Structures are given as structure tokens and as C-alpha cells.
């Protein structure tokens with residue numbers, strides 16, 4: 001046991017009781033999250049309305065910690081309960097009467113954002129969905145063919161949730177920008193697992209959240225908005241926390257500068273505090289270290305899957321893959337339930353298969369255990 005990252009295991013109580021291979025869906029809770037939530041309750045109980053004196057700067061601080069993680073300047077990140085709402089706010093600024101209407105996404109995007117796009121078709125948006133016949137990858141040429149001078153925006157999932165395929169955000173962003181389109185990236189599947197700096201990307205907005213690789217629990221999503229373009233955006237989905245001066249209670253809508261204009265109403269402080277513990281751990285561990293480890297254990301998962309003749313739905317090249325490996329075979333759904341019953345936490349997605357992932361806290365034994373259970377299901381010994 002010479003992997004120094006394994007020392008973090010004590011900080012995550014669930015790792016004592018389960019083989020935790022599901023951080024692509026919900027990261028394990030750090031022990032210290034309890035203390036951050038207790039701070040919230042103490043302030044609310046003891047200070048009542050005066051708690052806002054601490055909570056307001058805290059919300060800004062949390063956004064700036066996210067900015068630090070994703071390579072964004074301070075003040076360029078806005079927080080919300082979930083990505084879908086932030087994306088709705090962004091669409092409400094992009095879709096304008098008489099303007100461009102075509103938005104390009106793929107049938108492998110996370111469905112919640114596709115639902116938002118479909119919802120906006122009632123208000124004139126034209127959704128162009130790139131078909132992905134293999135159910136796992138999106139060829140760059142398909143983006144080249146789909147994006148043209150009528151395109152309002154592209155919506156690119158950095159990591160595909162069904163397969164772990166990593167998209168080439170640089171190339172897609174550049175080809176979209178050449179056509180004058182806005183570039184929106186959903187990085188929920190990669191933040192905290194695949195290193196990136198949003199300022200190195202040709203991107204106008206990048207969305208993500210805390211409950212996966214950031215071990216932050218639900219309710220703490222965020223959106224980076226390119227500071228050079230944020231002030232062009234006038235979201236129709238607006239609220240007082242997105243006003244330049246919320247406590248002026250002005251009757252006119254004067255947007256806050258930058259990303260903050262997307263804040264809408266009162267922030268969910270408790271979720272943001274709960275999310276802080278995991279964020280601090282990931283910042284300390286470093287996303288590069290997470291990446292090295294999840295790539296190595298991912299390769300081991302692929303070896304084990306091959307030894308059982310399971311179909312590997314994820315790219316075999318670790319550079320083209322998020323931290324997740326997806327395997328499929330007849331009966332995979334029931335096998336996933338069996339794994340969970342045996343304390344090996346994974347998940348199953350229809351049209352994809354069983355999704356497994358290793359984080360910085362994963363012990364190699366957990367991976368071996370998962371495939372031993374699968375081996376018993378498919379009735380072949382693990383080589």
C-alpha cells in the first residue's frame with residue numbers, strides 16, 4: 001500500500017463499508033462535510049437573519065474556489081441548485097427574436113439539457129441533434145457538418161455520460177466560433193477528474209456541479225461565463241440576486257456585471273456549504289493526481305472486462321476517456337443490481353451498460369472485487 005492517495009480513505013466513511021466505484025454519479029461524502037453543514041445550522045440557529053452577513057461572502061468565496069479549480073478568473077462563476085436551471089437561464093439570454101435559432105447538440109448529451117433545448121423549441125429554437133449510431137462516440141466531422149453560419153450555439157458534453165468518451169472541446173469550440181456560434185460546454189462528467197482550464201478553451205459558458213467527482217453532494221452546480229462576453233447577455237430568466245444592487249429593490253432590471261446576472265433568486269447556502277468539504281479535498285489532492293490514478297485503474301478494469309469477454313463501451317485509450325469505464329453484456333442490468341446488493345456500488349444506464357469508475361480514494365482491491373462478482377455472473381473465471 002504505497003499509494004499516498006489511499007491515506008484519504010479514512011476521510012470517507014462509506015469506503016469502510018462498500019467498494020465505491022460510482023464517483024461518476026455521486027462522489028463519496030467526506031467526513032468533514034458534516035462540520036460545514038453544522039456551521040450553517042449554527043449560524044442560522046444562533047444568528048437568524050444576521051447569518052447572511054457570513055453567508056453572502058461565503059457564496060462568493062465558494063464560486064471563486066470553483067473558479068480556481070477550473071482555471072477561471074474570480075467573479076466569472078455563478079452558482080445554482082442544478083445545471084439545468086443555469087442552462088435554462090443561458091438559453092433565455094441566447095434565444096432572441098429575429099436572431100439565429102439553430103442549436104447543435106448530440107443525442108449523447110445528458111438528457112436534462114436536451115429537455116431544456118426541446119422546451120425552448122416552443123419559443124423558436126431549432127434543435128439540430130447529431131446522430132451517434134454507436135451510442136458511445138461523436139466524430140469531430142459530425143460537428144463540422146452540423147455547424148454552419150446559421151448556428152446560434154453548440155452544446156458540447158466534455159465527457160459523454162453513457163460511455164466516458166472525451167470530446168475535443170478545443171476543435172469543436174474553434175469550428176463553432178469560426179461560424180459565429182456561442183460555445184457552451186457541459187463539464188459535469190469531467191470536473192474534478194480530468195484536468196482542464198476553461199480559459200484555455202474556446203468556450204463562452206461552461207457548466208458543472210459538485211455531486212460527482214467533487215464529492216460535494218447535490219444542490220451545488222455552477223456556470224462559468226466568459227467575462228469578455230457576459231455583459232452581452234440579458235437573461236429573461238432573472239431574479240433579484242442577479243440585479244446590480246439587490247437590496248435597492250429597484251423596479252427596473254439592471255443586471256449585475258458578469259456571470260452574477262444568472263443568479264436569479266436566493267442561493268441554497270446549505271448545499272454550498274456541504275459541497276465545500278469535497279472541493280477542498282479535491283483541490284488538495286489535485287486533479288492531475290486524480291487523473292493518473294483513475295486512468296491506471298480504468299486500464300485494469302478494461303483488462304478484467306476483456307478477460308470476461310464483456311463488451312467495453314468506453315474508449316480503450318485512456319486519453320480519450322473520462323474516469324469511467326462502461327461494460328455491457330446480456331443481463332448487465334440485473335448484474336448491476338447484484339453488485340450493489342453485494343456492496344459494490346456501480347450504476348447501470350440503458351443503452352450503455354454498467355458504469356464503473358475509480359477516484360483518488362479507490363483501492364485496487366475494489367476493482368478486483370467488482371470483476372470477481374461480475375465473473376460469477378457471466379460464469380467465467382477472471383484470468
Ligand SMILES: Cc1ncc(COP(=O)(O)O)c(C=O)c1O
Pocket residue numbers: 081082083084085110112157159161186187188189209221
Ligand atoms: C453531463 C451531465 N450534465 C448534467 C448533469 C446533471 O444536471 P443537473 O445539475 O441539471 O441535475 C449530469 C448528471 O447528473 C451529467 O452527467
